[in-house]
Amino acid sequence: MGSSSSSSYMRNIPQAQVLIHETGFSAAHLLRLYERFQFLDKGSTGELRAQDFTAIPSLALNPIGDRIIGSFFPPGQEKLDFPSFVRIMAHFRPTDPNRSRDGTQLEPVNSRNKKLRFAFQLYDQNGDGNISRAELLQVLRAMLGVQVPEEQLQSIAERAIQEADLDKDNVISFDEFRKSLEKVNIDQLMSIRFLK
Amino acid sequence: MHLSGLVQLWLLGSLMLTWPVSGLIRMHPESTGTSAETDHGHHNSSVEEVPIVTFKWPHVKTPYLITLWIFVAFLGKMVIEANHHVTSVIPESALLICFGFILGGMIWGADKKQTFTLTPEVFFLYLLPQVILDAGYTMPNKLFFTNLGAILIYAIIGTCWNAASVGLSLWGCHEGGAMGDIEIGLLQYLLFGSLIAAVDPVAVLAVFEQVHVNEVLFIMVFGESLLNDGVTVVLFNVFDAFVSLGGPKINAAEIVKGIVSFFVVAFGGSLLGMVFGLLISLLTRCTKNIKIIEPGFIFVLGYLSYLTAEMLSLSAILSIVFCGVCCQKYINANMDENSVNTVRYAMKVLANGSETIIFVFLGISAIDKEIWVWNTGFILLTLLFIIIYRIIGVFFLTWILNKFRLVPVSFIDQVIMSYGGLRGAVAYGLAVMLDESKIKEKNLMISTTLIVVYFTVIFQGITMKPLVRWLKVRRANTSELTLIEKVQNKVFDHMLVAIEDISGQIGHNYMRDKWKHFEDKWMTNVLMKPSARKVRDQVFKVFHRLNLKDAVSYVAEGERRGSLEFVRNETAIVDFKKKIGEDFTEVMPDIMADTSSDYDAMTDMRRDPVPSVSLEIHEQGMKGVRETEDVNTHHLLQQHLYKSRKQHRHRYSRSHFHVNEDEKEVQEIFQRTMRNRLESFKSAKMGVAPPKTISKHQKKDQQQQQKMANGKQLDKSKTYNSGDEDFEFSEGDSATGFEASGTSSPWRVTYRAGAGIENPAFMPDMDLTDPLQVPPWLADTELDSSSSMVAPSQRAQVRLPWTPSNLRRLAPLRISTRSTDSFMMADREATQPRNEDDERFPPPPPPPPAPHRDEGHM
DSSP states (O other): OOOHHHHHHHTTSTTHHHHHHHHOOOHHHHHHHHHHHHHHOTTOSSEEOHHHHHTSHHHHHOTTHHHHHHHHSOTTOOOEEHHHHHHHHGGGSOOOTTOOSSOOSSOOTTSHHHHHHHHHHHHOSSOSSEEOHHHHHHHHHHHHTTTSOHHHHHHHHHHHHHHHOSSOSSSEEHHHHHHHTTTSOHHHHTOOOOOO | OOHHHHHHHHHHHHHHHHHHHHHHHHHHHHHHHHHHHHHHHHHHHTOSSOOSOOOOHHHHHHHHHHHHHHHHHHHHHHHHHHOHHHHTTSOHHHHHHHHHHHHHHHHHHHHSSOOOOOOHHHIIIIIHHHHHHHHHHTOOHHHHHHTHHHHHIIIIIIHHHHHHHHHHHHHHHHHHTSSOSOOOOHHHHHHHHHHHHOOOHHHHHHHHHHHOBOHHHHHHHHHHHHHHHHHHHHHHHHHHHHHHHOGGGOOHHHHHHHHHHHHHHHHHHHHHHHHHHHHHHHHHHSOGGGTTTHHHHHHHHHHHHHHHHHHTTSOHHHHHHHHHHHHHHHHHHHSOHHHHHHHHHHHHHHHHHHHHHHHHHHHHHHOOGGGOOOOHHHHHHHHHHHHHHHHHHHHHHHHHHHTTOSSOOOHHHHHHHHHTOOOOHHHHHHHHHSOTTTOTTHHHHHHHHHHHHHIIIIIIHHHHHHHHHHTTOOBOOOOOOOHHHHHHHHHHHHHHHHHHHHHTOOOHHHHHHHHHHHIIIIIHHHHSOHHHHHTOOHHHHHHHHHHHHHHHHHHHHHHHTTOTHHHHHTGGGHHHHHHHHHHHHHHOHHHHHHHHHHHHHHHHHHHSSSOSSSHHHHHHHHHHHHHHHHHHHHHHHHHHHHHHHHHHHHHHOGGGOOHHHHHHHHHHHHHHHHHHHHHHHHHHHHTOOOOOOOGGGHHHHHHHHHHHHHHSOTTOHHHHHHHHHHHHTOTTHHHHHHHHHTTSOHHHHHHHHHHTTOOGGGOOOHHHHOTTOOOHHHHHHHHOOOGGGHHHHHHHHHTOTTSGGGGGGGHHHHSHHHHHHHHHHHHHHHHHHHHHHHHSSSOOOOOOOOHHHHTTOO
16 A cells, blocks of 8 residues: 555655554554644644644544544643654554464453443543543533433433442543443444545 | 426315315215214114114225224234243244234135235335324434434435446346346336335334434444335335337437436425424414313324325325424423423324234235245245345445545444344335236235335244354443433533634534524524423433432332332431531530430331330321322422422523522421421330320411411412411311422422321320420520531531432432441431430420521522
8 A cells, every 4th residue: 555656755754664563553544643643733744733633623522532632642842742642643543354364472452441442541631540420520511411401411420420330439440431331332433434 | 397396286285175174064064964863764664663783884894994993903913922031032023923914814714815915005104104103203302413414315315326226237147048037127126126225213213212223323223224214215216117118219308307306206205394393383382272272283284294295196204204394392391291292102002003004904805816926036026136236335425424424334243233123014005006917926025025014024033033143243231321421522512623623624413502592592492492492401401300200209209118208208308407416416425425325116016016105096097097008109209399390490581589588488497307207206105195286386377377478379278278287287187288288389298298297196295394385496595505506407408409409319229339328327317316316305306497588508
């Protein structure tokens, strides 16, 4: 796929081979992502900042947009280079039906588990590994705050916690989170088709 | 080219619509006149005696026969469904066909000819529409539209492929001499191919509903079968036109016309259906005052969409499918909950009923010597070709589709899809519609179609289940409704849109998001009631439905335990008691220890209908309880249901949402409940409990009334009464109390539920213990003003029951492990305050409300 015309361009992409190997993106995918990255990178610094993301108009309208942007930046970091960008985007690659490529060491980044992790940390803002009632409520409020009054939201949050909370500690741990979504087809719900 | 004709047809159609109506009106007096005349004549001819009864069979013959047939078909279904071990092996549709064989044999035996067969007119005009409408109306929209591309490709290209390949191959074999001497030309073969091409939704649904394959596979097979019916009818009409035109006259222009007509008919039909769907949605906005016939609109307009499309020679099936698909969301939001349920059930009754009739008549139609023409080559080759080409078509199309699909269709799913190509009544109906003057071998085609139908429905239907099991096809998840999943789905949706935004591609999610915005902005504004718009959030709906379910299981649990005392006494105030218990543990742990022995005594007493203390009175009370139990159950349930819906309505109008007033009332409830508990405990302990009205609570009552007057609308005079009655603890009135409070506002439910402990057996008797007649809560404030006692009430109030969340306390019932726990805990904790009360009089019940302090809560 990395045809000869683009191969020169490929060389500009930092760690292209490593990324292809690691994330499973094809060279064409990577190229496309790199173009996008450069487009978003207004200052041509080779790194993205949060405001580069918020500049995407439709993302600003997304009720949980800021959380998603936030999840691109590990705590304490304010800049995002291209490899990290690709690694995060790779979460959303559909799982390969015939995953056999060297399939030995670490699980691929787009595995069900990793996908769930990504979803989990959207809630877990303080990073303590648990979703508390307040954290859930924040997400709920962001998503349906306009339509549903606060009291209802609170009881919904309460109830949702109750449902998932198996060990009755009033928070949802990652394991509980995973259990509660056991029947959900994560692969389908957390994948997009990356254009070539 | 068709358009001018269409317009004329429209005009004609509207004329036709008005004419019969006026005709009917004009006809009416005439018809009554004639009947009067005949009556007269009849009387004249037989004046000798007045007939007591007359036998008027011809008069009722047609409707009578129809009804009788429906009855017989239903009876057959009933018998079949009663044998689970049979239906688990052989699908119901196959059994119904066999039942039809038997019936047909009986008719044949009696009449020596087949009197009753499925005519295309009856099938297409009266039996099919409701089945398709039901399918469209209950279509899982999101799933359908996500896979719409694939479905359309299977339905259109797949069907054309099937028709063409089967027709051409049969013709080839014919030319090769495999069929002997029959008079069928190429066009006739193609016509036959087109009628046999389509997978039948009725047959597919009947089989796939029982095997529970995963939903993507299901929607593919089902969606395809629905849409390709439309396609096959269109194809059939085109080829039918070709056949009547005759081979030599067909030139390129005619073929182009045929193709154009195909698209006009198919898309025109779909469009017409959408228009009707939107029309229904609009109508249900204004049916507030005629709730009773509200559901009727859906059926009438749905049927009209079918008939209109039929009249305009557009695809009627596609029309009614899209009518159902388009309107479902809006009408479900616009209509009253009762109406929605009515539509749902009535639709199922109609669809299931006519499905049953269709299969039975498919069986009956077989027992007819006239239609059976055997041609081994033709029949076997047809069977072979439809199976082979179906497999080829599915695999080829899936191979192409998988290049574009996010989650490719797996190999096993493809096998099931190919194998799920069941043919059904649509093919048979079309075959019967063939014109014998143009097609000499019509009967051969009918019998071949019947054989194909029987083979696919019976043989493939039976083997489908083992095949699904053997191939380990991914099954559908038993979709237990959970809130967290719904929330999560929403998060996923937003997340994918965001990721597509970030990666800068316009993908599927982007489109969906855009459509959703468009829909939110325009469609819902026009088509939905403003009130419905606010509550159509998915998460909230699930929440609401879960709460309803809880309410039902809550009461059911109470009934199962044999006494609703359980419902009224214990769980209703679990929350309060827990809170109290917790706080008491903190404040005075020593009392906890003391209660342990009493705990058993208390529970014993409560479970034993005749406790050792105050025997007669308790008996009396129990009698009253038992008598009114049914009524109470009913009302309690009603109230729970009522409440959340009421709550629902509450939220629409923000101007009427007064939290603070509610809170006061809630405090009131809390306080009363606690007092009641204390008192009842006391009286039980003392063993003296004269059931009297408690005069000293009058003051309290008045207070309460005032508060209610403040908090509630003034039209609740009834509610006041019930409040009083409740309060006086007179025996017989618990039922009436329930009845009266049926109209009351949400919080009253809890009050009732909490007040359920006012079992006459536990009549509080303050006179003995408290000569000063100081109400305990007052005494308490005087004696014990420690702020620590305030805590329980306040804390409890934070989550008091004016939102549906108070049904949350029912959750333990759903989670079995928890249920016993919390009940036990409730029992134990409930005793604590009482015990304490026992230890040292006067008791420290919860203090009076402190409204000022609580204002800041919400």
